[in-house]
Amino acid sequence: MRLLTLALFLRDRLIYVVSGLLIMGIGVCLMLLENARYPGLMETSTIYYFVAAAAFFLILGLAVDYIRQREYYKQLRNAIERSDELHVEAIVQSSVTAEQQLVACLLNQQMSAYLNKLGAYRRQQELHNHFVLQWVHHMKTPLSVIDLLLQETSQQIPSSEKEQKELTLSLHEEADRMSRGLEMLLHTARLDKFEMDLHLKKTPLHNVIRDVLIAHKRLCIRHSVIPQIHGEAWIETDEKWMTVVLNQIVSNAIKYSKDKQDVKHLMIHMEQNTDTGCKLSITDEGSGIAPHDIPRIFDPFFTGENGRSAGESTGMGLYLAKQVCSRLGHELSVSSELGVGTTFTITFQPAGIHLLGSQADKDRHAL
Structure with missing residues (x-):
């Protein structure tokens, strides 16, 4: 970084270096012409001394100017590399020339205006x-x-x-x-x-699922959807937010299964493991999801082919479910076969709940 900063410094002052060298060349030419006109007037070593002294003072001036502004360049480089943070105060403190102080003052005013608009x-x-x-x-x-x-x-x-x-x-x-x-x-x-x-506690997942299915009992009977629960599991999560996720998945399973004739099954499997946590799978026998839609079903406002054909989708349900799972440290994934059915899988990792803050920040930056 230091060599790059020095190179930029010299490049910005190239016109001064060229001007100094040009003046040195003119001085040497005048000395040579004067010596040719009056032989023996000055010695050749005098010309060498002049060139050496001029080069020394030119380099000395550039070195002093560079040392004086080095801290400004350093802090400016750090501010550029860490563009997600604000470093106007540091640049203001290290500005040297009048031009740099004017730029720092402009940045400070722009920052104040930005913060005011952001607050509003x-x-x-x-x-x-x-x-x-x-x-x-x-x-x-x-x-x-x-x-x-x-x-x-x-x-x-x-x-x-x-x-x-x-x-x-x-x-x-x-x-x-x-x-x-x-x-x-x-x-x-x-x-x-x-x-x-948020209220985290040890929660019986099987009881939460039963409550969700009871809430959808009328729709299940109306559209001939038979839910089946296999297994039991205890997880550390927020029961209310987990109910929101399960409501969305079960609601989608019923909505995209109702157009099929005869009886449809809604299979719910829970696998409890003390080492790897718990895995919940919800499999329906609905219309399935088109392969090209699967990578985008968790995006906000994305409805896909099924949502456009059904006319009921807002594109926010699965986005909300994904966001809730991410903030709780759980992993929500999907696999589907068009015309056969869809499986949503929620993986509850033992240490996943401790990723609450960092995972939420990552998701917000990704959007």
């Missing part, structure tokens, strides 16, 4: 998130009332009225879909403050 943007974002959270909470109340009214209505409809029963079930399904959409919006808004809404 953050305040605006906080107000927006607060409004979204309040709106979601207000919308959940009428949805709960609608669900209760539908339950009362379905109990009062005679079993012979099949059309009325079907209509009530459809209204139930739409209300559930709206409720899940509001929940997704709520959890997405809370994702930026994930660490503030």
Whole structure:
């Protein structure tokens, strides 16, 4: 780095070096002409002394200027290499010339303006998130009332009225879909403050899965999806956020299986291992995912072929599930065969939960 900095320093002052050499050449030429006009007026050694003295003072001046500005170059180089951090204060302290001080003053003013605009943007974002959270909470109340009214209505409809029963079930399904959409919006808004809404404990994974399946019982019966749970496992995680992930996976499994005829199975396997942690696999018999869509299904707002054909996908569900798993230190992966089914696998590593902060930072930078 030092040689590169010196080379840049000399390159920037090339015009001064050339001018100094040109003046030395002119001086030597004048001495030679004068000596030719008046032979013996000056000795040849005098010319050598002149050249040596001029070169010495030229090099000395460049060396003093370089030593004086070396710290500025060093800190400027460090600031460039560490572009993710702000080093305006260091550059301001090490500036030497008036030009450098003006540039440092400009950088300082630009930094102040940037921080002011960033603070205003953050305040605006906080107000927006607060409004979204309040709106979601207000919308959940009428949805709960609608669900209760539908339950009362379905109990009062005679079993012979099949059309009325079907209509009530459809209204139930739409209300559930709206409720899940509001929940997704709520959890997405809370994702930026994930660490503030976190409670880690030893959790029975099999019980969490059963609760998720009970919440989807109506949809499973309506679309002839039979869930089967194999195994038990205890994991260290946040139960509420893990429920969000499982709700999204199970909901997708049912949504993309309902168009198939006959009975479909939803296979859930848990493998507990004290050394390698736990592995959860959820396999459906739905439409599957196109191979070219698999690398992008965890990207925000990506719907893929299935989402566009179904017309119900927002492209945020699997993104939210991936983000939650990453922040919890779990690994979410997918494998699928088009027309056969899809398997989502969550790997719970023993030390994965301690990667909470670093993994979340990596994911935010990747987006």
